[in-house]
Amino acid sequence: MTCANPLRYLATLLLACCALSSRADITIDVTGTGTRQFPVAIGTLSGEAVLKEPLTAIIRADLAGSGRFKLVETGTTPPVESPVAAELADWKARGADALSSGTVQLAADGSAVIRLRLHDTVTQKPIAGFEVRARASELRGVAHQLADQIYEALTGERGVFATRIAYVLKQGKRYSLQVADADGHNTQTVMASNEPIMSPVWSMDGSKLAYVSFERKKAIVFVQDLLSGARRPVAAFKGSNSAPAFSPDGGTLAVTLTIDGISQIYLVDASGSGSPRRLTRSSAIDTEPTFSPDGRTIAFTSDRGGSPQIYTVPVGGGEPQRLTFDSSYNVSPAFSPDGKSLTYIRRDEGRFVVASMDLASRQSLTLSQGSYDESPSFAPNGKLILYASETGNRGTLGTVSSDGQTRQRLSANGDAREPAWGPYIGQIAVTRLSSNP
Amino acid sequence: MKKTLASLTLVGLLAACASTTPAPVENKAPDATPTPSTNNSNTSTQPVQPSQGSKLDPLNDPASMLSKRGVYFDYDKYDVRADQQALVEAHGRYLAANPGRSVRVEGNADERGSREYNLALGQKRAEAVRKALSVVGAKDGQIEATSNGEEKPRATDKDEASYAENRRADMVYNGE
Structure with missing residues (x-):
């Protein structure tokens, strides 16, 4: 079924509620992890500082919270969207088997166009790429959806971060x-x-x-x-x-x-x-x-x-x-x-x-x-x-x-x-x- | 001091009779804190002068068995225990004699296990009390058996004494 509109309404509704109570009511502790965690570097999205939601931080928290990934330190400098082979080899040397990179651009209507690419640092080939346009009220949901895309690309299973x-x-x-x-x-x-x-x-x-x-x-x-x-x-x-x-x-x-x-x-x-x-x-x-x-x-x-x-x-x-x-x-x-x-x-x-x-x-x-x-x-x-x-x-x-x-x-x-x-x-x-x- | 306590209690009881809010201490849903009769916010805002010679409702007369409303059960059991029969029969006879009164029998269960299963367990306890009330003459229309399951525990410790206290069905009369 197609429910793009209900989600938009819902996002707006949630945002209205958030304005009243913006505290996080739940904190998450991973108390056990799987036998093997996939090492991944989630690069800071270039240009996201203008947004009111920290997209990269949300994506990282989702992936880390799942217990399936080990996040490799990336620093705050965004990696280039399309790294060359030598750069991917460098990420491999730092322990990451995959790297995500991407950009945020503001459109004329105030919405954000977010592009995210996932690279295999071992084969030095692209794994997947995604583009999504979101209004301010949709940013958190979109960050969860991008985390779901990364999760699915790397594990083969559909993610549930956006549920x-x-x-x-x-x-x-x-x-x-x-x-x-x-x-x-x-x-x-x-x-x-x-x-x-x-x-x-x-x-x-x-x-x-x-x-x-x-x-x-x-x-x-x-x-x-x-x-x-x-x-x-x-x-x-x-x-x-x-x-x-x-x-x-x-x-x-x-x-x-x-x-x-x-x-x-x-x-x-x-x-x-x-x-x-x-x-x-x-x-x-x-x-x-x-x-x-x-x-x-x-x-x-x-x-x-x-x-x-x-x-x-x-x-x-x-x-x-x-x-x-x-x-x-x-x-x-x-x-x-x-x-x-x-x-x-x-x-x-x-x-x-x-x-x-x-x-x-x-x-x-x-x-x-x-x-x-x-x-x-x-x-x-x-x-x-x-x-x-x-x-x-x-x-x-x-x-x-x-x-x-x-x-x-x-x-x-x-x-x-x-x-x-x-x-x-x-x-x-x-x-x-x-x-x- | 003794006298003050006694009169406060009396005022509390009479206020409970006069008010339609759920007031009697014994049946009040015990949330986190027990409510002693001398510290009842419902009564303090609604003082009622005790009138000389007024007959106390036996439901609220501490000397009457009817002032007791809790029927206790064994673990995972829902038959009215032999030592609880006299109390239930007294209420059944009271209902038979007072067709204008009605009662909600609220079953409870201890907190162990599924909330929904415990709701059903409390219901089964309430139903057992309902049947026992009917046997001695209370009419079906006077009684509704409901359950609080484990949602309104009177005792909150995790020990056998608390669990036993919560394996209980309370008779809550209309207007209480």
Whole structure:
């Protein structure tokens, strides 16, 4: 789908919010790194000093924060955009296997034209080149997109620096639902309340969040449009209403309701109209539904077998199949974007850790090392998992690579919890440059 | 000093009866700080003169079992324990005798594990209390079972005593 316009609006909206609160609410520590880090020199973009966002610094922070790269010191003098062989050999001698260089030029309308080229210092050949035009409000997003391009060119995987995350922040007695860039900057308060907020999830097009709010003294599911801020209760039945999950087409929400007594899974219209259709029928707790990416299957948590375990059921109904057997407590399932694996929380000798399961082989893997890890969700490239952790009695967010090799901790200004990684959304068009400048 | 405390408490209780804000200390959602009855900001801004001879609502009479609202549960369990039956039955009979009153049963759970699963666990506890209230005559329309899950812990330490305190369902009457 094409979403260039929504992103522009979003960038403007975020910028407006930033003017009110420009502090970075999250700082990132890389707490573990992969076995091999790719050494790269990210040269300062020539001419970027006139911009109000430090593009090169953002790109460097993204790449370093991923744990996949070792940044080679470049100094502040920009390398020339198209270095000759001897210059590339010099960068190789300084330890870099690749070098990025580029320029920023201001256009007559005030927008910036940014050109970035990536060079292989070993073969001394160009790897890729990009050009993008951005308005002032789009600069941070564009820097993340360029970091994504570098990441993809060097690792072969699509980057997620230009995506966004949602999470719940508790500061004192105040709860707020936050949306931030994947690097924790550009935080925007979506909703704030003196009562708890839980379980935010993104719609697949990134335009909406569904969440649980206790603002009416009990759990009610709301859907909120991020651009307009408009929101409505979509499940506010007798008892508790919770655990929302969007269908991939955005038209349906799976939720946990208690209208028939015990917590069971129902499907409701995402617009809040119509009556709920009951999907599961057990005499036990059924909750935490999540759709498979093809929209055909729902995974959920149930204690119908005597302990909480993860089951799957066809969206059209049918007999649930038990998926997890590796612990007496397996909860909070989320599918990978390709639908081939599942991440979930497993209790392991009294510790709650992030695990993943390959759905074909049913092999599972422990990914995190915390004691109270919760709420895992995949990044849209399927290579990272975002989860809630606890450090010194305070909620923090963490990411772990899907192979368990690289970990980051994101420390927020308060008690952060219930994170959800958003989808790819429309981005500014980046033009690929030909090899020969 | 003793006398002052007693009268302050009385004023607090009466103010709680007179106000529609959620006031009684026992049922107040315990956030970070416990709220002693002598330091209740709700009551200090709304003084109510105790009138001689007024009959205290049994729900707020410390001498009445009905002033107790918390029903405790065992770990990962949701049946009303034998030692909690008398309390639940007293409230059920009170509701049967006072059809104008209604109650929200708010289940809670300790903080370990998934927030959503704990919400469902709290709901199951609230539902068990709802059924026990019905058995002795409370009408369905008088009771709503809801859950706070692990979101409103009364005790915040990471020890068994705190976890046990939070495995609880509270009966919150309308107007409280």
